[in-house]
Structure formats: C-alpha cells, structure tokens
Amino acid sequence: MSASASDVTRAMLGERLLGAYAALLGHFGSEPHWWPIITDAPQFEIVVGTVLVQQTRWETVEAAIARLQAAGLLRPAALAAAKTEALAAMIRPCAFHMQKAPGLQAIARYLCTQYDEDVAALLSRPRAELRAELLALPRIGRETADTIMLYGGTHPLFIVDAYARRLLARLGILTGVDATRAPYDTIQAAVEAALSGPALDARLVQAAFAPPILADAAPRCQFYRNFHALIVEECIHHCLATRMRHDQPGARRTFVDARKCAAHCRACTGCPLRGMCATYHADSRAAL
Numbered sequence: 001m002s003a004s005a006s007d008v009t010r011a012m013l014g015e016r017l018l019g020a021y022a023a024l025l026g027h028f029g030s031e032p033h034w035w036p037i038i039t040d041a042p043q044f045e046i047v048v049g050t051v052l053v054q055q056t057r058w059e060t061v062e063a064a065i066a067r068l069q070a071a072g073l074l075r076p077a078a079l080a081a082a083k084t085e086a087l088a089a090m091i092r093p094c095a096f097h098m099q100k101a102p103g104l105q106a107i108a109r110y111l112c113t114q115y116d117e118d119v120a121a122l123l124s125r126p127r128a129e130l131r132a133e134l135l136a137l138p139r140i141g142r143e144t145a146d147t148i149m150l151y152g153g154t155h156p157l158f159i160v161d162a163y164a165r166r167l168l169a170r171l172g173i174l175t176g177v178d179a180t181r182a183p184y185d186t187i188q189a190a191v192e193a194a195l196s197g198p199a200l201d202a203r204l205v206q207a208a209f210a211p212p213i214l215a216d217a218a219p220r221c222q223f224y225r226n227f228h229a230l231i232v233e234e235c236i237h238h239c240l241a242t243r244m245r246h247d248q249p250g251a252r253r254t255f256v257d258a259r260k261c262a263a264h265c266r267a268c269t270g271c272p273l274r275g276m277c278a279t280y281h282a283d284s285r286a287a288l
C-alpha cells in the first residue's frame with residue numbers, strides 16, 4: 001500500500017524535528033538540573049513554579065519559591081491557609097503577584113478538597129481529563145497546564161510556547177501552518193502526530209538518551225522534556241525575538257525586517273540549526 005501525501009508530509013516533519021532535536025542536543029548537551037527542584041515536594045513546586053513564571057524571569061521565581069519553602073508554604077494545605085496579602089508580598093517580584101497569590105491559593109484549596117493534598121494523584125489522571133481539570137483552575141492556561149503535565153506528571157506532550165512558535169516559524173518546517181498564529185492545539189497535534197508511531201519509537205528512545213530532566217518518566221516523556229528545554233535554550237541564546245546586525249553594531253531590527261540583512265545576525269552565526277533553517281537560507285539568497 002502506498003503512503004498518502006499526508007503520511008509523507010508527517011514523516012518528513014518527524015525527520016526534521018528529530019534532526020533539530022539532535023542538532024540542539026549536540027550543541028547544548030542535556031542538563032539534568034534544567035528545572036532546578038529545590039524542595040522535597042517536587043510536583044507541588046512545579047505547579048507553583050509554572051504559575052509564578054508567567055511573565056517573570058526564572059531567577060525571580062526561584063527566589064520566591066525559596067521564600068515559600070522557608071515559610072513552610074510549599075504544601076497545599078499550608079498555602080491555602082496562608083494570609084493572601086502575606087503570600088502576595090512573599091512572591092512580590094513576580095509579575096501579577098496580587099492575582100497570582102489568590103490564584104495559587106485556589107489551586108491549593110482544590111488539591112486539598114479533591115485530592116487530599118496528593119498532587120501525584122491529580123497528575124496521574126489520563127491526559128485529556130487532567131488537562132480539562134487543570135484548565136478549569138485559575139491562572140492555568142494551555143501552556144501552563146501542559147508544562148505541569150509534562151514536568152510535574154509524566155505525560156509526553158509538546159509545549160507550544162512563544163519560543164516553540166518562533167523557532168518552528170523560522171525553521172519553516174510546519175508545511176501549510178503559520179506557527180506564529182495557528183491555534184495552540186493545531187501546532188501541538190501536528191508535532192505530536194509527526195513524532196508518533198512505532199517506527200519512531202526506537203529513534204525516540206535513542207534521541208532521549210541523555211541525562212534525564214527529573215527522574216521517573218518513560219523515554220518519550222523525557223524526550224519532550226529535553227526538547228522543550230533545548231528549544232528554550234536555543235531561543236535564549238540564538239533564535240532571539242530581535243536579531244542584531246553585524247553591519248550596524250548596536251542596531252536591532254525585528255525578525256520580520258531581517259530578510260534584507262546583508263550579513264547574518266550574530267545569533268544565526270553560532271546557531272546549530274542553520275543547515276535546516278528556511279529563514280537563514282532566505283537571508284543567504286537575499287544577500288547575494
């Protein structure tokens with residue numbers, strides 16, 4: 001039986017995604033402590049961290065988590081019972097701390113009333129049910145829910161954050177999909193479909209063979225954890241929101257205007273994905 005056009009497209013996307021993963025892993029390596037867990041309640045810490053990190057630098061979140069830990073508040077019951085104003089002050093450098101404090105307490109109360117503080121019991125629920133449950137809680141959108149499920153739980157899934165959208169758009173590998181604007185679930189489904197199926201399982205196991213980020217997860221989950229971490233690193237160090245030109249030191253130009261950049265930006269110059277990047281090749285042609 002011959003493969004359909006969509007099968008071929010999906011297979012090609014899978015190859016390119018695995019190629020990008022391998023190149024990024026070769027460049028950055030794997031960092032087992034990429035998500036630095038500092039308490040003995042890792043799953044609740046991850047729930048709290050994913051809420052605090054919205055619009056906030058990770059260093060600020062880490063400091064806030066350390067303060068919560070020191071105050072004995074990294075337990076659902078303790079967090080739920082805390083004074084909201086005191087909690088808000090404790091997480092204050094984090095953006096929207098006045099909204100995040102009551103939001104976190106509502107999540108903590110839910111864990112107390114529905115799961116007797118057992119975060120693992122919540123996170124072990126089937127993917128679709130868990131996602132719907134998380135999305136019904138305050139301060140939790142798709143990206144936050146998926147981050148909790150992937151790192152706090154062991155659900156293998158692709159997180160469609162701003163970094164992933166930017167990178168996929170610039171690589172130009174999602175045929176027929178504008179990765180900057182397409183609905184979250186459309187991009188997630190396309191990537192996961194391309195990386196599904198028994199034919200890819202062996203390669204996924206191989207690709208995920210690196211010091212795991214957090215323990216206790218199957219190779220496919222470890223792969224997605226690593227992939228997300230690598231995409232974040234790539235977009236922090238290379239594929240920046242704005243790109244610096246070589247020919248005008250100090251001048252920044254936005255990505256959409258970068259097509260006519262005669263010399264590639266510094267970020268592209270060191271990027272391990274140049275060989276497969278549509279934007280890089282378009283820049284090269286424009287420079288001729």
Ligand code: SF4
Pocket residue numbers: 167170171238239240267268269271272273274277278279280
């Ligand atoms: S070559 Fe440049 S545009 Fe392409 S992925 Fe790398 S940094 Fe981004």
